[in-house]
Amino acid sequence: MYGLVNKAAQDFVIEGHGEEVWQIIKTKAGVDEVAFVSMQPYPDEITYNIVGAASEHLGANPDDILEAFGQYWIKFTMEEGYSHVLDLAGRTFPEFLNNLNNMHAHIAQSFTELKPPTFFCETIDAHTFKFEYHTERPGLVRFVKGLLLGLGERFKISVGVEYIGTIDGNENSHEYRVTYNS
Ligand code: HEM
Structure with missing residues (x-):
């Protein structure tokens, strides 16, 4: 998916849990990028891996994360x-x-x-x-x-x-x- 989605996932984690937690989740998800480029397409796997790593690290159900991320997406696109x-x-x-x-x-x-x-x-x-x-x-x-x-x-x-x-x-x-x- 486009980098805009991954960037939103990053902001969503940072807003809720801080930069340090994001760095842990990012590493766990195998993300090498220094920063996501909004207008660049990335393999869907990256987005799924971020959700999976967040679920593992935070001990939260991946579907609950996806629902909260959906709510956040509306706010994010308005601000972006x-x-x-x-x-x-x-x-x-x-x-x-x-x-x-x-x-x-x-x-x-x-x-x-x-x-x-x-x-x-x-x-x-x-x-x-x-x-x-x-x-x-x-x-x-x-x-x-x-x-x-x-x-x-x-x-x-x-x-x-x-x-x-x-x-x-x-x-x-x-x-x-x-x-x-x-
Ligand atoms: C200005 C607001 C929005 C922007 C800029 C936007 C943009 C995008 C982008 C870039 C993707 C990734 C798809 C890809 O890279 O191929 C996406 C996916 C998606 N969008 Fe939107 N979107 C917006 C609002 C919405 C809203 C309001 C909904 C409400 C239902 C929605 C539903 C989805 C869903 C479900 C996906 C996941 C892809 C899939 O299911 O196949 N989007 N959108």
């Missing part, structure tokens, strides 16, 4: 100069969720090797969505949950996320039930 991209994607939570694919397409204009996930939303009622996540990457189910919770914080609304399961047994397609109260 992408708040205009988020602003353009929608003024309300439902509008934003329906625009996620367009938003990543817009991002792909500068991140030309981006392999973005795709999402589909179906309105169930005024406060409920069926939300689909399709990806080439395994293991990020709870990351997406964290992202949705982070968006709830950004829109200052209360959001609930329930993971339903894979779609038609396909490990690359996942379904969630998202509730929100604005």
Whole structure:
């Protein structure tokens, strides 16, 4: 994934546990880079290794780390100069969720090797969505949950996320039930 993601993971660890802990996790993950370059693509393995090493060192479940990292990602992108991209994607939570694919397409204009996930939303009622996540990457189910919770914080609304399961047994397609109260 692009260095921007690894940089966010680094900041996430440093903000929560300090620079020394980051150095330990970085070494454990086998990361040789002095610093990540945001606009450079890195093998996905690096990101997964960072999560694995953080889980081992902090004694935390990797899925819990991914969920917290998803929440952090929203805050990170806003501070890292992408708040205009988020602003353009929608003024309300439902509008934003329906625009996620367009938003990543817009991002792909500068991140030309981006392999973005795709999402589909179906309105169930005024406060409920069926939300689909399709990806080439395994293991990020709870990351997406964290992202949705982070968006709830950004829109200052209360959001609930329930993971339903894979779609038609396909490990690359996942379904969630998202509730929100604005
Ligand atoms: C301005 C905000 C955002 C930026 C700049 C951004 C950018 C990126 C980048 C660079 C990647 C790595 C993919 C790659 O390198 O091939 C990525 C992955 C991802 N993004 Fe976004 N993104 C943003 C917001 C969001 C939001 C709001 C969601 C909400 C659901 C989201 C969902 C994901 C997921 C789930 C992945 C993991 C890749 C996968 O599942 O295949 N992103 N994004």
